[in-house]
Amino acid sequence: MKINKAKKKLSIENKIFYIFNTLFWIVIMFMILYPLYLVLIASFSDPDAIVKGEVIWHPVDFSFIGYKAILKYGEMLHSYLNSILYTLTSVIISILVTLSGAYVLSRSKFFGKGVLNFYFVFTMFFNGGLIPTFLVMKDIGLYNNPLIMILMGCVSVWNLMVARTYIQTSVPQELYEAAMLDGADHFQYFFKIVIPLCKTIIAVLAVYYGVSKWNDYFTGLVYFRDREYLPLQTVLREILATLQVDKSGDYMLSMSENAASMNEAVRIANVAKYCIIIVATGPVVVLYMFMQKYFEKGVMIGSLKG
Amino acid sequence: MGKRMKKVKQRKKKVSIKAQMKNQWQLYLLILPAVIYFFVFNYMPLYGIQIAFKDYKAVSGIMGSAWVGLKQFTTFFHAYYFKRLMINTFLLNVLYLLCSFPIPIILAIFLNQIRGEKIKRMIQTSIYVPYFISTVVLAGMLYIFLSPTSGILNVIREMFGARAIDFMSESSMFRGIYILSGIWQSAGWGTILYIASLAGVDQSLYEAAEIDGASIWKKIYYIDIPSIIPVIMMVFILDCGRLLSSDTNKVLVMQTAGNIPTSDIIGVYVYNVGLGSGQFSYTAAIGLFINIINFVLIISVNRISKKMTDVGLF
Known part of the structure; x- marks a missing residue:
């Protein structure tokens, strides 16, 4: 009788918890997703409705005006292509360098392992700082050179360690011994056996490196003089600088050749800024969604022991 | 029988260590790109830190500028x-x-x-x-x-x-x-x-x-x-x-x-x-x-x- 009562009390208590938890997550999900949703619906709305604050739950006067307008901003398209190029080449280089480095660090026996580990980890705690780095890059000819956008940040110590832990825990040691017995050398073992077993971590690295490269505006801001090299995010920052004073229309007018009039340009700018956000963020979110199934597994395996 | 197995195992181990030693240079070659990367982008800028103690002039460069303590x-x-x-x-x-x-x-x-x-x-x-x-x-x-x-x-x-x-x-x-x-x-x-x-x-x-x-x-x-x-x-x-x-x-x-x-x-x-x-x-x-x-x-x-x-x- 008593036990039953206690059980009943407990189940009520737990029920209250679940109700609370459900409400909690509804609120959290709303706070996280609503801003994104708002940008999405605004990008398909009519600029006048946006300015009047009518766009809150769904697109108003559905239109593609904004998207059509940004197609005409020559510089944005150009920088978009730049960003795609920078990101693709950089990610391929990053993955190759990181994986081969991680493979070496995962081998238990080789001379100089301790020194190398220190060599890498030290860079996490101390660096030259912005100005010395800038001057040295200038001295070696990487200023205003597209290579800087591809190379800078293309290996991260953190990712190197995550990949090393992954190889240590997920590629069985027996495979290594068997391969060595069959007379394989490190090259053959690494390219023919380790890489095919590393699909998960490759996906994780691709997302990490790809996102940080795509989202980087600072390197472009600091290291490029010629506008033709600028990546998308750096160009976006300039548009943004004009958003501060609600004058984005000027910028768009100066960039688009066909804008009918100043007023029209300002009007369209009100919706175009939402479209720019969607277009700039889209590739990253799509990449994440594609890689998502590998993602959690890889991140967890890599980081738990690291 | 057991003894022979052990012997074979021992020999196997020896071979693998030998093979490992023989191919060490490949390991160094594989890690070389990462080493170079960090050298250029993290260690070379450390050399540039000296300008914090100098009066940097573009014409004289990092080395040539005067020390100011x-x-x-x-x-x-x-x-x-x-x-x-x-x-x-x-x-x-x-x-x-x-x-x-x-x-x-x-x-x-x-x-x-x-x-x-x-x-x-x-x-x-x-x-x-x-x-x-x-x-x-x-x-x-x-x-x-x-x-x-x-x-x-x-x-x-x-x-x-x-x-x-x-x-x-x-x-x-x-x-x-x-x-x-x-x-x-x-x-x-x-x-x-x-x-x-x-x-x-x-x-x-x-x-x-x-x-x-x-x-x-x-x-x-x-x-x-x-x-x-x-x-x-x-x-x-x-x-x-x-x-x-x-x-x-x-x-x-x-x-x-x-x-x-x-x-x-x-x-x-x-x-x-x-x-x-x-x-x-x-x-x-x-x-x-x-x-x-x-x-x-x-x-x-x-x-x-x-x-x-x-x-x-x-």
Whole structure:
């Protein structure tokens, strides 16, 4: 009788918890997703409705005006292509360098392992700082050179360690011994056996490196003089600088050749800024969604022991 | 029979060690690109640090410029904006750390209590999304939503008859906006480690607790929280180590003429004055000063934590 009562009390208590938890997550999900949703619906709305604050739950006067307008901003398209190029080449280089480095660090026996580990980890705690780095890059000819956008940040110590832990825990040691017995050398073992077993971590690295490269505006801001090299995010920052004073229309007018009039340009700018956000963020979110199934597994395996 | 097996095994082992030694050069070749990368992008800039003790002139270059000792440092310590920069940098980071740190822990604990794998996965997938948004786009969204003329927040304020506020130009609002937007962007992502370690908790603990009649709150308090404490400590040390290297990139895009009194932090100052007005030696000295503080900070936090809880990074 008593036990039953206690059980009943407990189940009520737990029920209250679940109700609370459900409400909690509804609120959290709303706070996280609503801003994104708002940008999405605004990008398909009519600029006048946006300015009047009518766009809150769904697109108003559905239109593609904004998207059509940004197609005409020559510089944005150009920088978009730049960003795609920078990101693709950089990610391929990053993955190759990181994986081969991680493979070496995962081998238990080789001379100089301790020194190398220190060599890498030290860079996490101390660096030259912005100005010395800038001057040295200038001295070696990487200023205003597209290579800087591809190379800078293309290996991260953190990712190197995550990949090393992954190889240590997920590629069985027996495979290594068997391969060595069959007379394989490190090259053959690494390219023919380790890489095919590393699909998960490759996906994780691709997302990490790809996102940080795509989202980087600072390197472009600091290291490029010629506008033709600028990546998308750096160009976006300039548009943004004009958003501060609600004058984005000027910028768009100066960039688009066909804008009918100043007023029209300002009007369209009100919706175009939402479209720019969607277009700039889209590739990253799509990449994440594609890689998502590998993602959690890889991140967890890599980081738990690291 | 047994003996022969042993012999074969021994020979096998010998062969593998021999093969390993023979191919060592391949290992060095494989790691060479990473070594070169860090040499060029991390160690060569260390050589450039010397300009903090020099008076850098572009014509004479890094090596050729004249030594001035600690002049750049003393100039900075005596500058009228020294105190402001230090306070802004310190406050922004400490407040951000204090406000943002507990949130991923809370999210992870409550996410762990959701029944139904599908919903759990869906929530997990969506709370990571903001992390993939770039700094520039995040700041753009802030400018749009907080705009005094058409921003949704001001539209709502006006509906209730309140006056519109230009949030991004209010220096008193800057820290709050920085912190809240930072939490929005990274709290979900921050749950990954906690979720992973919660998933590793021994299920029999929960079953035992259930038999003893523990409610969910009690299970959270007595099982979940103690089991993630080591991870919490580890993340905390890492965060403390980054205490003064706040997100310069983000502050730089959020800075407006109006909010400069609170948004002027050391990283942004170094960018503006160093690259903007070409005072390379002076800003290199400021950067070095901050780097040293950070270095000392992470080493001491690590020491303290090792002594108190036995959790350390190195």
